[in-house]
Amino acid sequence: MLVLGIETSCDETGVALYDSTRGLLSHALFSQVDLHADYGGVVPELASRDHVRKLLPLCDEVLAAAGKQRSDLEGIAYTAGPGLVGALMVGGSVAHALGFALGIPVLGVHHMEGHLLAPMLEHSPPAFPFVALLVSGGHTQLVQVDGIGQYRLLGESVDDAAGEAFDKAAKMLGLDYPGGPRVAALAQQGRDGIYRFPRPMTDRPGLEFSFSGLKTYTLNTVAAAEQDGVLDDQVRADIARAFEAAVVDTLVIKCRRALEQTGCKRLVMAGGVSANRRLRESLETKVGQLGGSVYYARPEFCTDNGAMIAYAGCQRLLAGQQDGERIVAVPRWPMDTLPSLSEPRTNGLAD
Ligand code: KG4
Ligand code: ZN
Numbered sequence: 001m002l003v004l005g006i007e008t009s010c011d012e013t014g015v016a017l018y019d020s021t022r023g024l025l026s027h028a029l030f031s032q033v034d035l036h037a038d039y040g041g042v043v044p045e046l047a048s049r050d051h052v053r054k055l056l057p058l059c060d061e062v063l064a065a066a067g068k069q070r071s072d073l074e075g076i077a078y079t080a081g082p083g084l085v086g087a088l089m090v091g092g093s094v095a096h097a098l099g100f101a102l103g104i105p106v107l108g109v110h111h112m113e114g115h116l117l118a119p120m121l122e123h124s125p126p127a128f129p130f131v132a133l134l135v136s137g138g139h140t141q142l143v144q145v146d147g148i149g150q151y152r153l154l155g156e157s158v159d160d161a162a163g164e165a166f167d168k169a170a171k172m173l174g175l176d177y178p179g180g181p182r183v184a185a186l187a188q189q190g191r192d193g194i195y196r197f198p199r200p201m202t203d204r205p206g207l208e209f210s211f212s213g214l215k216t217y218t219l220n221t222v223a224a225a226e227q228d229g230v231l232d233d234q235v236r237a238d239i240a241r242a243f244e245a246a247v248v249d250t251l252v253i254k255c256r257r258a259l260e261q262t263g264c265k266r267l268v269m270a271g272g273v274s275a276n277r278r279l280r281e282s283l284e285t286k287v288g289q290l291g292g293s294v295y296y297a298r299p300e301f302c303t304d305n306g307a308m309i310a311y312a313g314c315q316r317l318l319a320g321q322q323d324g325e326r327i328v329a330v331p332r333w334p335m336d337t338l339p340s341l342s343e344p345r346t347n348g349l350a351d
Pocket of ligand 1: 139163166184271274275
């Protein structure tokens with residue numbers, strides 16, 4: 001089955017073509033980073049308008065790159081949520097219009113399920129069951145995954161997501177949006193052990209996370225260095241390094257705990273923060289010590305992209321799941337309400 005995948009939930013227009021027998025044929029991405037940079041974050045209305053401008057040209061681009069025509073498509077998958085509702089509506093409208101015109105099934109996909117399954121696009125994909133660490137700009141969750149749509153939430157952040165904490169720390173350090181990769185780059189110039197940040201909620205049992213205290217700690221550390229007149233580039237880098245180490249350690253401690261608790265040996269990490277090199281290295285070492293393995297997608301498929309939506313959508317479309325005539329756009333959507341592949345419901349949402 002040849003599926004067109006469309007991702008427009010936030011500030012990236014991502015499109016891809018996935019074939020159930022041949023794999024990923026082509027993908028294209030337009031990032032709106034420059035558009036939102038002046039505002040220090042995503043402006044929803046500007047995001048929607050830009051998706052309108054870029055989406056159809058990107059669809060034509062991936063078709064041309066794969067030597068395919070619109071009439072070759074056999075299914076369309078789009079991100080139905082969670083995300084910015086106006087931005088979601090753009091992807092949903094284009095998907096439904098194309099699907100209607102071509103007479104092919106269309107399905108709204110859960111954005112985090114897309115992230116979760118992105119490592120399946122790599123050479124040695126993880127087998128089920130596994131524990132997944134989902135770390136993006138809006139989510140920090142540990143999930144027991146027994147199969148597609150068989151998700152049990154083990155723990156999540158009670159406040160900020162890990163990516164959100166990276167973005168806020170970046171602002172405090174005078175770095176531009178999007179902050180995560182910039183904090184990570186600055187941290188590389190930092191020295192170990194100059195500052196030590198707390199590892200929130202690691203001293204008590206459980207798999208919950210909290211990152212808002214770390215944000216306050218960063219703010220206070222930056223303010224104190226400024227007051228002492230020592231806030232130069234090296235000190236900024238030292239703070240970034242201590243911040244990154246605290247987030248990484250916290251995530252790693254909880255991942256190990258989740259593996260021990262579930263008896264699972266495979267850990268999948270997905271979402272924008274899973275592109276972080278120190279997190280990958282630390283998880284590989286610490287999970288390796290438990291005799292386990294870590295799986296993740298290539299960096300470009302860790303952050304938002306169309307390939308993950310095409311892949312996830314294809315699995316569900318093959319199982320016969322599809323939308324009704326209505327476009328689905330849900331800003332909030334718990335992932336554990338999704339149906340498994342053998343359930344007849346389309347997306348677990350009331351019609
Ligand atoms: O998955 P994603 O692209 O979008 C959402 O679904 O939210 O994740 C974006 C988040 C942002 O908060 C960004 O700062 C963070 O992922 N991020 C990183 C890195 N690359 C992206 N955080 C830390 N280190 C990175 N290398
Ligand atoms: Zn995402």
